[in-house]
Amino acid sequence: MNTKNHSLDGPIIEPELSQRLAIVGWVFAAIGVIAIVLPVAATVVAEALIAWMLTLWGVVGLWFAWEMRPAPEWRYAATAFGLTLLLGLTFALFPRVSIETLTIVMMLAFLMEGVVSILLGLRTSDRVSNWGWLVLSGACSLVVGFIILLGWPGTAAWTLGLLMGLNFLSTGVALIMLKNATHKAV
Numbered sequence: 001m002n003t004k005n006h007s008l009d010g011p012i013i014e015p016e017l018s019q020r021l022a023i024v025g026w027v028f029a030a031i032g033v034i035a036i037v038l039p040v041a042a043t044v045v046a047e048a049l050i051a052w053m054l055t056l057w058g059v060v061g062l063w064f065a066w067e068m069r070p071a072p073e074w075r076y077a078a079t080a081f082g083l084t085l086l087l088g089l090t091f092a093l094f095p096r097v098s099i100e101t102l103t104i105v106m107m108l109a110f111l112m113e114g115v116v117s118i119l120l121g122l123r124t125s126d127r128v129s130n131w132g133w134l135v136l137s138g139a140c141s142l143v144v145g146f147i148i149l150l151g152w153p154g155t156a157a158w159t160l161g162l163l164m165g166l167n168f169l170s171t172g173v174a175l176i177m178l179k180n181a182t183h184k185a186v
Contacts, residue, residue: 018179025175028168035165042161047099051091058085103156106163107148114142 035042061081068074091098117138125131148155 021175022179025172025178027172028175029172032165032167032169032172035161035168037165039158039161039165042164043099043156043158044095044161046160046164047091047095047102050102051088051095051098054084054088055092056088058082058088061085099160100153100156103148103152103159106159107145107152110141110145110148114138114140114145117141 058081061084062078065074065077065081068077091101115138117134119138121131121134121138124134128134148159
């Protein structure tokens with residue numbers, strides 16, 4: 001049983017924590033701005049990180065599969081992790097191909113998310129008062145997906161970096177805003 005006294009009228013986030021979160025937020029925001037200003041460089045860095053993480057995942061996974069040889073499933077694990085290693089090495093050796101592949105995956109994800117969000121928003125319009133936000137979100141996803149598609153393959157060079165930058169920036173701003181989160185719990 002938790003013996004701490006939790007007051008419902010205290011701050012949601014303690015001042016010390018909110019200060020630390022704000023510092024993390026400024027770092028995230030700075031990384032985001034750099035990635036937005038230099039989207040091609042950020043794309044190359046993101047691709048390299050993904051390539052080497054897949055490679056490492058494959059190597060460690062193969063080790064895991066080797067160690068689980070007494071189990072009949074070890075061959076499946078070895079196959080899966082071998083493919084992960086192969087994908088990572090392919091991405092590391094052929095960065096342009098991997099950037100284009102990752103961009104296609106992102107484009108498809110945006111297009112699918114857009115369709116699903118719009119359909120869900122329209123389907124719930126008679127039961128949910130803010131259904132329009134889902135439709136707007138879906139429309140934005142569709143627009144991003146079509147921008148990537150219509151500019152292909154030129155969009156591949158900057159898409160990952162720009163979207164990563166926007167994500168870092170929005171996360172950073174959100175964390176910075178938490179510094180002001182001294183609202184009382186309702």
